[in-house]
Amino acid sequence: MSNNDSFSRLREIIETLTGPDGCPWDREQTPLSLCDYVVEEAFELVEAVRSGNADEAREELGDVLFLLLFIAHLYERQGEFRIEEAMDENRAKMIRRHPHVFSDTEFKDQAELLRAWERIKRSEKTDVQGTLPGVFDSLPKGLPPLLKSYRIHSKAARAGFTWESDADLERQLESEWAEWREAEASGDAEAMEREFGDYLFTLVELGRRKGIKANAALDFANRKFLSRFGHMERSAKAEGKELADMDLESMNALWDKAKSGERD
Numbered sequence: 001m002s003n004n005d006s007f008s009r010l011r012e013i014i015e016t017l018t019g020p021d022g023c024p025w026d027r028e029q030t031p032l033s034l035c036d037y038v039v040e041e042a043f044e045l046v047e048a049v050r051s052g053n054a055d056e057a058r059e060e061l062g063d064v065l066f067l068l069l070f071i072a073h074l075y076e077r078q079g080e081f082r083i084e085e086a087m088d089e090n091r092a093k094m095i096r097r098h099p100h101v102f103s104d105t106e107f108k109d110q111a112e113l114l115r116a117w118e119r120i121k122r123s124e125k126t127d128v129q130g131t132l133p134g135v136f137d138s139l140p141k142g143l144p145p146l147l148k149s150y151r152i153h154s155k156a157a158r159a160g161f162t163w164e165s166d167a168d169l170e171r172q173l174e175s176e177w178a179e180w181r182e183a184e185a186s187g188d189a190e191a192m193e194r195e196f197g198d199y200l201f202t203l204v205e206l207g208r209r210k211g212i213k214a215n216a217a218l219d220f221a222n223r224k225f226l227s228r229f230g231h232m233e234r235s236a237k238a239e240g241k242e243l244a245d246m247d248l249e250s251m252n253a254l255w256d257k258a259k260s261g262e263r264d
Helices: 003-017 024-028 035-051 054-077 083-097 110-123 145-158 166-186 189-209 214-238 248-263
Strands: none
Touching: 003 024, 003 054, 035 054, 035 214, 054 083, 083 110, 110 145, 145 189, 145 214, 166 189, 189 214, 214 248
């Protein structure tokens, strides 16, 4: 079966579900009502990809694609646009934003390439008076804070507003840590929250410069902790115990056992 056949057959399923003899729930949906489902399925896709499970990634990718086609179908039924228009528009956008691939433009390095990408992207949003949008106008308001922080630093860097060197950034990080310790010593809860946020914000930029996305790195750390803790619970039960009834020293021993098991 070709890609076009698979695409068409899935669209036919959606047409049936939303037709007169289709599913009552599907017939009631709107593009707005499906937004939360798109977000949820996107998170499930990301989780599957990060887990390294290709079978789960395939299934979740299908779920996301289904919802995107569902939303496109609803817009088409309202007479707003067809999904082919969205695809053609995106195709033209990608060609426009990659002049180094689709024309004879050359960039000396990736930093110059990314600055050009940002410049082209902003030019696409120029209003009728010729006014360019702000650097952060395209930043989605609903991004999770850690991911938003990464995007803020990325866009600021493309605009040339960032620390000149990693050493400068590391000194700033030390300064932010000192301010955190000062706020902590003061006992001022509001000041502590602000300074903790400043330190975390700066740390995200250090990661970005090292090719690390803080959101993905923290997700990995979360999953690692949960895996080790699950191992602790299983080990405790094998000994006829519950973690809640064990002291910290005993739990630390199980934690070390879980860590060593990862290296075996």
